[in-house]
Amino acid sequence: MKAAVLTQADAPLSLEERADLEPSGDSVVVQLQAAALNRRDFWIMQGMYPGIEFPTILGSDGCGVVSKAGSPAGEKWLNQEVIINPGWNWGNNPRAQSSAFKILGMPIDGTFATEIVVPVEYLHKKPSHLSMVEAAALPLAGLTAYRALFTQGKLQSGEKVLVSGIGGGVATFALQFAVAAGAEVIVTSSSQEKIDAALGYGAKFGYDYNATDWVGEANNQFGPVDLIIDSAGGSGYGALLDLAAPGGRIVNYGSTAGPPPKLDLFKVFWKQLHLIGSTMGTPDDFAAMLDLVDQHQIKPVVDETLPLSAINDAIEKMRHSTQFGKITIGCQG
Incomplete structure (x- = not known):
C-alpha cells in the first residue's frame, strides 16, 4: 500500500510504501478510492493539535470498496462501496463525547492512503447518487x-x-x-x-x-x-x-x-x-446526516481533486483558504 505519512510537525507529508493491511476481528480492509482534507489535518501538521503522535497517516474522510474481512460480520460488506464514519468511540452519552473518543487520522491511521482497516461499526453504504469523490467529501464536515x-x-x-x-x-x-x-x-x-x-x-x-x-x-x-x-x-x-x-x-x-x-x-x-x-457527532447523527443527504439528493461541493502524490499541494491550498467546499484526493493516483 501507499500512504502519506506525517513524521514530524511543520514538515511535508512523505509518500511511503508499506505492507498491505490485514483485518482482524470485526474489521475490514477498505481499498480507498477517495479521501478529503479537513482543517484538522492542517492544524496537526503545524503541531497545533493535542496529543499528536508520529509517525501517523492523516485523513479523516474516505470512501472505497471493502476488499478483505476479518470475521463473518465483515464478510457481508465484501465488494460493497462504503463511506466511513470518522468519529470512533463516542460513548453512551449523546450530549457529549466520551474521554475515549477519537477521530480517524491521528492517532488512528487515516485515509491519506490506498487502503485502511476499519471496524464494521463505522461503515455505511455510499449514497448511491454520489460519486466516490463526492462521498469522500462528506464524513467529518457533513x-x-x-x-x-x-x-x-x-x-x-x-x-x-x-x-x-x-x-x-x-x-x-x-x-x-x-x-x-x-x-x-x-x-x-x-x-x-x-x-x-x-x-x-x-x-x-x-x-x-x-x-x-x-x-x-x-x-x-x-x-x-x-x-x-x-x-x-x-x-x-x-x-x-x-x-x-x-x-x-x-x-x-x-x-x-x-x-x-x-x-x-x-x-x-x-x-x-x-x-x-458542538463538535463532530454521534453514530446516530452520522446516520441521520446520510439520510438527509439521500432524501434531498444533496451533492457535496468539491473545489478540486488532486492525486495522493500531490497531497502536499492540497495541504498548501488549504493553508491559504482559497477553496469553496472540499479539497479531495484520489487515493489511487
Whole structure:
C-alpha cells in the first residue's frame, strides 16, 4: 500500500510504501478510492493539535470498496462501496463525547492512503447518487454541520440562519443542509467570490464581515437571526450577539480566530440567548446526516481533486483558504 505519512510537525507529508493491511476481528480492509482534507489535518501538521503522535497517516474522510474481512460480520460488506464514519468511540452519552473518543487520522491511521482497516461499526453504504469523490467529501464536515444545525441548534423549517465564514467544508454543508431543511440562510465571508458562490447554493444574502456596518445591513435586509453557525469566535463574535434574535441560538464548532476579546453578558441574558458548543457527532447523527443527504439528493461541493502524490499541494491550498467546499484526493493516483 501507499500512504502519506506525517513524521514530524511543520514538515511535508512523505509518500511511503508499506505492507498491505490485514483485518482482524470485526474489521475490514477498505481499498480507498477517495479521501478529503479537513482543517484538522492542517492544524496537526503545524503541531497545533493535542496529543499528536508520529509517525501517523492523516485523513479523516474516505470512501472505497471493502476488499478483505476479518470475521463473518465483515464478510457481508465484501465488494460493497462504503463511506466511513470518522468519529470512533463516542460513548453512551449523546450530549457529549466520551474521554475515549477519537477521530480517524491521528492517532488512528487515516485515509491519506490506498487502503485502511476499519471496524464494521463505522461503515455505511455510499449514497448511491454520489460519486466516490463526492462521498469522500462528506464524513467529518457533513457530520459536524449536521450536529451543529439540528442536534445542537434545533433548526426548524422557516427559521432564519446565519452561516459565518462560508467556503470551508463545514460551513458549505451547513448552508446546503439548512436550505434543504426549509430555512432562510445568509452567509458572511471576506471574499465576494465566495459570497457569490454561496448565493448560487441558496443563500439569500451575503455580507463582508470586514465591512463596518454589515450587521445593520443584514438586519435591514433580512432581520434578526434565529440560529447562527460559527467557527471563528474572535473579535467578530460581538456582531453575532447583535444579529441574533431574542431567544436565538449561537452554535460554535471551532474558534479559528481565537476567543472573543470580551463577551457582552448583558446582551446574552437580556436577549435570552443560547450559546452552544458542538463538535463532530454521534453514530446516530452520522446516520441521520446520510439520510438527509439521500432524501434531498444533496451533492457535496468539491473545489478540486488532486492525486495522493500531490497531497502536499492540497495541504498548501488549504493553508491559504482559497477553496469553496472540499479539497479531495484520489487515493489511487
